[in-house]
Amino acid sequence: MTIELSQKRDQQVGSSESSVRADGWRGWRERLRRGLQQVPECCDRTWQQLKRGLLGVIASEFRQHRRVLPLALAQMMLVADQPLLPTNMSAVASEFEFGEAEKDEKLGGMVSFVFFIVGAIFSLLVGRLADRMRRTTLVCSMMLLGSSGTFANSQVRSFSALLFCRGAVGAATGGLIPASFALIGDMYSPEERPHAIAIVSIVSGLGLSLGQGLAGFMGTAFGWRAPFALVGALGWAVTALLTFALELRAEPAEPAQPAEPASAQPSRQPASTPLNEPSSPRPSSRVSLMKPTVLCICLQGITGCVPWAVIGTFMTDYLATNVHMGVPSATAVLFSFGIGCTTGTVTGGKLGQYLYKKDKRLQGWLMAATVWGGMLPMFCLFALGEAHPFIFHLLALSGGFLASVPPVNAKAVLLNVVATHSRGTVFGVYTIMDDLGKGLGPALVASFVRGMGRQDSFLLGMAFWLPCGLFCALTAFTVPYDDLSDKPEEVSATVNEPGRCA
Template sequence: MENVGNVLHAVGIRKGARYRAWLLLLLSLIYASSFIDRIFIAVVGQSIKVDMNLTDLQLGVLGGLAFSLFYASLGIPMARLADRMNRITLISVSIVAWSVMTVLCGTAGNFMQLLLYRLGVGIGEAGSTPTAHSLISDEFPEGRRATAMAIYALGPPLGAIGGAIGGGWIAQHFGWRPAFWVVGVPGLILGIIAYLTLREPERGAMDRVAAVNAERNSSLRAIVAILARSPLFLQLLFGTVIGAFAQYGINLFIPAYLTREFGLNAAQAGMIFGLTIGVGGAIGTTFGGWLADKRGATDPRWYAWVPGWGTLLGFVPLALAFLQSDWHVAAALIFLATILLSSWNGPTFAAIHGLVAPRMRATTSAFVFLLMNFIGQGGGPAFIGFLSDHLAARLFAGGDYAKVCHFARGAHGAMGAALDSPLAHACADASSSGLRYAMLSMCVLLVWAAFHYLLAVRHVAKRC
């Protein structure tokens, strides 16, 4: 491996701007791979639900809590390692670990096995994003950091495009199990490439700090104390966590909603999900980081204004999307909302990294991800699944909804010979309406998230 790495270095991949471009490209692809593995349950969720006869709550647990339980709780220990050890080795091993777990998801025979494999995906991914954030901050100066973070954050939209469209097509034609096998393999390749071509950068080189300070490790307690005393950090954190709770929950169930409400198949729902969330997310993330760096050069309050106004304005089209009877209109509104709601990432993390020293950054990102993923990704999908089941039961007029529609074989369109029976339609209508109202309820939380982002504006001015 060392010889291969030397050859790659000899052709210039490590030189200056070219290396930084390669670093961002590769880290973005790694992030895309991790996001595919993370949210692929959303793409094949309806198929798994029918095959394993699951409730929406169980589907929400698989898509959220099962992943985020270890992903969030191990994020800080892994970030502490990233602040101390070689970050390239750490991120390479992490990629291979979560990719293997994703492949195993396709072999699960029941809910509990799938739950355990999803826990494994979370364990592997815990060492990825905080480590990548630390690498980026040591390769790019403050004036370019929000843009670099935004480019890195293109990973999830790219993952949504590839995973949703390609994975949805595979699931439609070959089943959801082979789809997991296919989406897990690229991560194994990326892990090897990262190990061979990336370098460990000097800590703090882009911050003009003394070498001794760049190399100094701070205790976890000291880092938490610094962050807890920062009103800017707290308001950005509240906005991020509340927004994540709403967005993760809504996004996980968009393919299922399109299938239930409009009768689309897995390939169609996956394509719409990939294009709206993926392309919309890429546009919003890139523009948000670029705008914050451009306008923030003269007025740093833009690092809070961009996520604040993006989140507030994004609430309107997203809520309207779940009131439509035409899927074309609904998809267009989701696309617009995603552009606006994706603007937070680059500006938020750039502002947060500006508050701490170089060897605190991976831990700081991990602390944000701890709450964002445990509360947001862990709680959001589970809560919306619980709310959907509860509302569907209230709307169902055919008796005990759980007994009749979930545990009788054939809930949600799998009733075989009885597919066109009145009872089958009643179950499907209740399921669709329950999910619609649950998603509308979650949209309201985005206004709350925007409130905290906009409160952060006054504290950005104090920091400068």
């Protein structure tokens, strides 16, 4: 009897435990089901909050730096012109009946050489004029010349005409840079310049993606001439907008102050300047050009622009033909490179501004570390050969992110060590150094193609980032002695010469 009762009790306990386990399992499944149903809603809410926050940050940045947006759009349209020919190099070579070697020598080397050498000449000429006349007039004139040259590229019927049109666009690009950056230097304080230059670089960098997209997809559908015509027409519209915006800016923003007695005027002069002595003469532009920091920035521009020129001139055609990706897929890889450049420019501008406020020397070390870091993925991209497209996208994205940090900080460093009355000339020389690397780089690499082959020649071009990083590192030692942000004469020069930047 006792045994039967214990067996029944065990059965009841076992059944109750089974029911508890079943209820627990059903409850866990129900909670899991409700949780999974809430995941899309949570993700959607998180995405909406993230999107609103990101759009708010972007809108705030553009409101803060809306003064430079017309200049940024002007640079964007001239940058959009540059990938139109390299992306459709094979189509242009086929129309002009060029062979493979002749295609690289003429369309890759000769066109780039003319583009950047003419740009170097105009950068020095316009840079000197920017220190002596209205910079807004120079900026609008260069933009009109560049847009007309781009549109004329769609109408050429011979290689000589193509060469002439590319030279016109190169002249406009070379002249626009020193005049526009001289204006930016007058608009912002030294602490704000890296961020402002980053905004300009971001917007102008979108021109690279715009040009690549138009050349890769529109060029494939409608022919290589169509992108030139569209970009040229858009450039004319931006020229009109730029002229209107800069003319508004040239008007006085503050009402005229009432006249004061002559006896009160001497009190405005600095106490350190005797009233009976004339103001000290300005240092010449030659003195500014001989500063160690300026020399280092110019030398890093020569060496650092060779890899950029190789990427912009040859990478799309190399991936399309040698890696057998085709023009649309190769253009997509270059688009990933452009995304990396955009994000790297934003990060580099913010980080450079932070490091400059903390220690001016850290900005030079940042440039050196990122230029060497960006060389590695781009070197791997050209050395890889055939591989999964995702690898090429990843290498291009990371290489573009790292390699785009030094340029935005180099321009900010240059603005901070040069007085306002010499900025046009110094930026003209800096543009020449850039153009020297951009022009000689593809020509030099194209001359090596016959003996070394395309892949080894392009790898040699990437190696020019090694000395570029060295010159960037040297600026960490020279900037503390050359920086003018703490000197009152820099502020007074900017305030007392408003007509020059009008």
